[in-house]
Amino acid sequence: MKCPACRDLNNRVIDSRLGKDGDVIRRRRECEKCGRRFTTYERVEDYLPSVVKKDGRRETFDRLKVLAGLKKACEKRPISVETIEETADAIERNLLEAGDKEVPSSVVGEAIMTALHDLDSVAYVRFASVYRSFQDIDEFVDELEDLLKERRGARKSRRKRSAAGKVGGANRPSSE
Numbered sequence: 001m002k003c004p005a006c007r008d009l010n011n012r013v014i015d016s017r018l019g020k021d022g023d024v025i026r027r028r029r030e031c032e033k034c035g036r037r038f039t040t041y042e043r044v045e046d047y048l049p050s051v052v053k054k055d056g057r058r059e060t061f062d063r064l065k066v067l068a069g070l071k072k073a074c075e076k077r078p079i080s081v082e083t084i085e086e087t088a089d090a091i092e093r094n095l096l097e098a099g100d101k102e103v104p105s106s107v108v109g110e111a112i113m114t115a116l117h118d119l120d121s122v123a124y125v126r127f128a129s130v131y132r133s134f135q136d137i138d139e140f141v142d143e144l145e146d147l148l149k150e151r152r153g154a155r156k157s158r159r160k161r162s163a164a165g166k167v168g169g170a171n172r173p174s175s176e
């Protein structure tokens with residue numbers, strides 16, 4: 001990002017906002033050389049942070065993994081798909097607006113825990129208990145993905161509890 005005034009490449013981000021449709025991020029920048037402030041519009045996918053796992057491996061933040069974790073935690077809870085998707089969007093938005101290039105996977109896990117805490121106490125406890133035993137959101141979600149794959153394809157043995165198909169929103173009304 002070159003400064004429009006002096007062409008210097010060094011600047012700092014002073015504000016980041018995600019566009020309404022979620023695919024453009026608008027940043028206010030300040031040139032470190034001449035102090036000129038300017039705005040850039042950047043494609044979101046270029047700015048998603050890398051998630052750093054405990055073992056040091058990195059992978060691009062994946063909203064679908066967060067969504068999978070949330071859905072799993074909220075299974076059979078009176079929470080709409082819209083709410084779950086909005087929650088995943090909010091987590092992604094916060095990460096983008098923070099503007100870090102890398103985030104520890106624990107930050108993503110904590111963000112999910114905080115969101116679930118506000119959403120549904122059962123879903124929160126469910127997620128927190130599993131999450132704490134894995135201590136790594138990626139491990140947790142990888143595990144979830146394996147479970148989900150088994151349910152869908154049923155190629156592998158399905159010993160891990162009955163796989164009773166729960167594809168459609170089979171939310172039971174809650175007495176809560």
Ligand SMILES: [Zn+2]
Pocket residue numbers: 003004005006007008031032033034035036
């Ligand atoms: Zn400048």
